[in-house]
Amino acid sequence: MSVKDGKTEQLIKETAKRIFLTEGKMLATTQDIADAAGVNRTLLHYYFRSRDVLFNMVFKEALTKLRTRVHEVLGSEMPFKQKVENLVNVFYEELTESPYLETFIALHLNQEPEKYEELFIALPGGRERMKNFLKEIQREMDKGTIAENKPVNFFINLFALMAYPFVARPIYLKMFDLTNAGYNKLLTERKSSILSTLFKN
Amino acid sequence: MSVKDGKTEQLIKETAKRIFLTEGKMLATTQDIADAAGVNRTLLHYYFRSRDVLFNMVFKEALTKLRTRVHEVLGSEMPFKQKVENLVNVFYEELTESPYLETFIALHLNQEPEKYEELFIALPGGRERMKNFLKEIQREMDKGTIAENKPVNFFINLFALMAYPFVARPIYLKMFDLTNAGYNKLLTERKSSILSTLFKN
DNA sequence: CCTTTGTTTAACAATTTTGTCAAACAATAC
DNA sequence: GTATTGTTTGACAAAATTGTTAAACAAAGG
Known part of the structure; x- marks a missing residue:
């Protein structure tokens, strides 16, 4: 060597x-x-x-890292709100590193589904963990800590609030005339804003 | 001819x-x-x-249409909540037609900024209208109809909840094993879910 | 020192995609 | 009918990009 x-x-x-x-x-x-x-x-x-192999490798590694971390949090023994807090932090970290990851998934996943199929094989126990988390959401609704709704809607709301600001950074830089540093500050502040939006506390 | x-x-x-x-x-x-x-x-x-001219034309037209409609709503004389309701409907209509519009903006806007600059020239009175809307948001917070926060955060939350589910359709189709029709139904239901998430009612 | 193994390079081939051009064509006006 | 105008086509050129190959090079072991 x-x-x-x-x-x-x-x-x-x-x-x-x-x-x-x-x-x-x-x-x-x-x-x-x-x-x-x-x-x-x-x-x-x-x-x-080939370029393709490199592209897929990069893509797959980032995706697997994010998914693994998310599922670690979902599967952990932790009070619900703390779980959500951790999810927000994981997303913040991962999307700071790979802000375009979600955009890439969205763009590629239904272009050549068969080609990207392998990138989305369920993590071991993933389906189960997801179901449990949805049940947890339902329990929180019953307890009244979050708004009554379909659990899946809470789930999508959560991910929307976490991911979208990273996807849409260029739009808001322009719309509100911000610098990258200013937007980063905003993103940090948003972490607590997301929680207060979702929880009745 | x-x-x-x-x-x-x-x-x-x-x-x-x-x-x-x-x-x-x-x-x-x-x-x-x-x-x-x-x-x-x-x-x-x-x-x-050229391909480029066609691409930009398509892109610009869709973007201008969306922006025009949004600003029409923002500038209208209407109670705040009704305004937000209309925004949700406008986004729903436009993103049903052009679900990848937001993704495209995000991808292109900071690649070759000078090239796409012209697509984002402010609409007449746009800045003003935006400022007024942010003030309106502040007033609603003072009234207590929405959660206390930076107005810009409410704004981003609103757009996140509206736009992200369209961007991320392929992800959730897979994650929750839904059909396109099933996801459409979910999107329709979400319209009211967005409002109940953002408003204390 | 020479062989082996892995690394790096430049030159080349193949492919894909965009863009051009001149000629054929169709409808209408004269 | 013929000229004019705009439309459509196929053949071709140009450019950009990917992928291959053979040879040069460097390090380490024997």
Whole structure:
């Protein structure tokens, strides 16, 4: 093994991840990625065979990380509100790193479903965990801590409030004439705002 | 003028709109569009000069339509809650037609900002209308009909709850094993759910 | 030092996609 | 009928992008 010892492969993958998921340039060419990583374009093919393989690898890793963390929280033994709080934090962390992840899923998932099918195989026990969480939501409604509704609607509301502000950053930067730093501040503040919107407390 | 009388141009534009904004296939080639419209690919260039021009035209028209309708509602004389109700309806209608519009904006707006700048020139009086709406939100908070918060957060919450479920349709279709029809039903039900989430009533 | 293994490079081939052009065609006006 | 105008087509050119290959190179082991 050479002196670089797997560093180049890592470098390319991380650069691709940054370009695709952080900067949202999903049309970036192999040349763009190679340039950004400061390596010869052929290396990209050497390590990953094709642009497609690299793209899917990056995509899949980010998605799996997010899903795993979400399911960890969903499956944990914790009071409901604390669970939601943790979810908000997980989303905040993951979408800060990969703000375009949700956009990518939305765009690809129903374009070539068969191709991306494998990326969405259920996590072990995932279905079960989801059902339990919906039941938990129902119990909270019964207790009166959150508004009466279909549990699935609370679920979608929660994810909408968490994810959308990351997806729509460019829109609000323009609409409210904010800087990126200003928007980041807003996103942090929103964490508690989400909870107060969803919980009657 | 020929017998078809502008029909072909319309046909191409509407097909492009469907493919780009309704089906979300934003990588569709000129050939894809021509095929879907059942016309020769050259016609696309004849009428629109380039793929780019067509793409931007479709994009701009849909965006302008949505923005115009939103601002009509914002600027209307109406009780606050009714205004929000109307906004929800406008979004529902427009995003049913162009569910990928928000995704497109998010993806393009900070890729080549100078290029898309012109698509986002403020509507006449837009800034003013926006400010007034934020003030209205503040008044409602003072009255206690909605939760105390930064007005901009209420604004983002509102748009998140309206837009995200359209952006994320493919995700929830999979996650909850729904059909498109089932998801449509859910979206309709959500209209009132959004209001009850945001208003203390 | 020479062989082996893995890495990097430049040159090239293949493919895909966009864009152009000149000629054919159709309807109407004269 | 012929000229004019706008429409449609197929063939072609140009550009951009991906993928392949063979050779140069570097490190480490024997």
